[in-house]
Amino acid sequence: MPKLEKTPSLELPDSDSAPQQADYLDSLVGYAMRRAQLKLFQHTVNKLADYDLRPAQFSAMAIIDQNPGLMQADLARALAIEPPQLVPLLNKLESRALAVRVRCKPDKRSYGIFLSKQGEQLLKELRQKALEGDIESTSALDDEERATLLRLLHKLYHER
Amino acid sequence: MPKLEKTPSLELPDSDSAPQQADYLDSLVGYAMRRAQLKLFQHTVNKLADYDLRPAQFSAMAIIDQNPGLMQADLARALAIEPPQLVPLLNKLESRALAVRVRCKPDKRSYGIFLSKQGEQLLKELRQKALEGDIESTSALDDEERATLLRLLHKLYHER
DNA sequence: TATTGTTATACTCTATAACTATA
């Protein structure tokens, strides 16, 4: 049996309460961001569940709308997923008649991806719902704080 | 075949370049945070790979160190994972002699979880490496911005 | 009867290699 180097005297208020968060971990942006992100993501998942859509499907629709006719390889890159992951995602959107793959390029191996009229209409609704949900899930911040957070996140991602 | 409502005239600089990010998605904190988080998380994964550890294993060690003797149920809650997920994680830490499960409670169903001496020693090294990695992956921000980001993330998570 | 930790299981997400059809 291994020797214990510390006495088991906990610093917890009660032995059956939640453990206090380690001060060290709280100093890491990565740790804090992961916890916050999981919370926001779950909120988004719940919001979109009413439409039987996953966040990646919604993002895909928004990117297609902004870049009609783009190729799957480019869409995959924009979503930061691998091309094989895109196949079932697009199949689902096509089966619901929200998007279409069209052989419309000089290179006949590739498809141009477009939203259907239904897809565009639904996207309008989704955009509103998603923004609403995003504001809800960041309601702990005032407008200035939310704008600052957004700016810092973009700065991080774009490595400026 | 579905009717297309938009001409396939792309707004892309070149037809073979990456699609421009949708302006709408960039207005969502959730979207920006997910992208930034994935980037930071990957950086952490790479940093810890030298030690054959996953982020959750490192976090577990830090929480155990701060709360020696805590029960698995409490550790699971602190890590925001389900108790069954903790079993292989702790098995791995035990097999590497970094942590131990000890039947040391009045309630003999539960274990007290402790770091071994080796575990504590490794954790010291890991803390330094992880902080170093965290600062690296947020090097796009100056000290004040990093502190602000940390504050806003905590505010979001703690719903204040 | 309820709870701690565990097993078994399933579903999602992710990543890679191999295949097809075009180029």
Place this chain on the structure above:
DNA sequence: TATAGTTATAGAGTATAACAATA
């Protein structure tokens, strides 16, 4: 031969039900 999209597959991560030992 190289590339776009697809298929097959395997590995994580996650979630739930059911079980054994203890309360």
